Amino acid sequence: xxxxxxxxxxxxxxxxxxxxxSALVTKYAPKHDxxxxxxxxxxxxxxxxxxxxxxxxxxxxxxxTAGTTNVDLCEEHPEESLKTNAEAPARLADYCKSHGARxxxxxxxxxxxxxxxxxxxxxxxxxxINVYGRHKLAGEQAVLxxxxxxxxxxxxxxFGKDRxxxxxxxxxxxxxxxxxxxxxxxxxxxxxxxxxxxWIEPMMSDTRYCGILHLCNSGxxxxxxxxQKTLDIAAxxxxxxxxxxxxxxxRVNFPAFKATRPEFTAFDISRYVELSGxxxxxxxxxxxxxxxxxxx
Numbered sequence: 001x002x003x004x005x006x007x008x009x010x011x012x013x014x015x016x017x018x019x020x021x022s023a024l025v026t027k028y029a030p031k032h033d034x035x036x037x038x039x040x041x042x043x044x045x046x047x048x049x050x051x052x053x054x055x056x057x058x059x060x061x062x063x064x065t066a067g068t069t070n071v072d073l074c075e076e077h078p079e080e081s082l083k084t085n086a087e088a089p090a091r092l093a094d095y096c097k098s099h100g101a102r103x104x105x106x107x108x109x110x111x112x113x114x115x116x117x118x119x120x121x122x123x124x125x126x127x128x129i130n131v132y133g134r135h136k137l138a139g140e141q142a143v144l145x146x147x148x149x150x151x152x153x154x155x156x157x158x159f160g161k162d163r164x165x166x167x168x169x170x171x172x173x174x175x176x177x178x179x180x181x182x183x184x185x186x187x188x189x190x191x192x193x194x195x196x197x198x199w200i201e202p203m204m205s206d207t208r209y210c211g212i213l214h215l216c217n218s219g220x221x222x223x224x225x226x227x228q229k230t231l232d233i234a235a236x237x238x239x240x241x242x243x244x245x246x247x248x249x250x251r252v253n254f255p256a257f258k259a260t261r262p263e264f265t266a267f268d269i270s271r272y273v274e275l276s277g278x279x280x281x282x283x284x285x286x287x288x289x290x291x292x293x294x295x296x
Contacts, residue, residue, distance in 0.1 A: 009060025022162035089139035093146035114262025160193025184248030220266035
């Protein structure tokens with residue numbers, strides 16, 4: 001069944017308390033009939049509650065930005081990850097298919113093994129190496145098995161206003177400490193939540209955006225390079241940094257990691273460029289906009 005268009009219809013954003021969900025609500029609420037759904041509104045671990053909740057609100061579009069995103073928590077508590085990252089998207093997809101609603105499901109670069117230093121296309125084989133990635137892949141498959149018209153948008157290294165992210169963490173450490181470290185052997189693509197919200201908006205009604213789509217700002221980097229650019233921008237803004245250099249550390253030796261991380265998961269975004277006719281701005285430019293807005 002084809003998805004109904006969003007004009008005059010309701011957009012349900014599940015995960016509205018998260019970084020991306022908050023950005024979507026902020027951007028869409030002035031122009032659309034938006035229902036923000038937070039954890040207190042819908043317990044995603046109770047899968048039988050999902051369809052009745054949606055039925056009571058009759059959405060035209062459902063955007064699923066929730067799930068368990070703490071990679072190490074997923075490794076230690078796989079049952080929680082399974083419920084929110086695999087089973088919940090499957091229930092959402094079943095409901096949306098049977099009720100003619102459009103589903104946009106947010107996924108991750110962690111579905112890739114990341115063994116080779118090449119940009120990942122949507123058609124490349126997904127071979128996750130941790131619990132989080134395996135369950136996110138299962139969620140993707142459930143969504144697209146329900147309908148090829150649904151959209152799975154893979155995103156990576158999200159930063160934005162509504163919840164502290166990597167740049168905020170690095171900056172906080174540099175303001176308080178003489179030394180700052182970040183992983184030097186992991187590569188992906190930073191993505192500004194405000195930009196992502198702008199890209200996704202036309203996808204709510206334009207079903208050319210279907211299947212799997214990679215979305216991120218242009219360019220890739222290591223965590224160390226990401227952190228160093230954060231400090232370079234912060235220094236140019238006059239923030240009183242104690243540390244101005246980010247020192248590199250191997251992810252293999254990082255004591256806090258419980259789950260294995262893929263090394264290289266930077267996206268090829270040519271499909272999005274072709275569909276939209278636009279090229280996302282560089283992550284460095286987006287990061288500077290974010291830091292200026294947050295700290296000036």
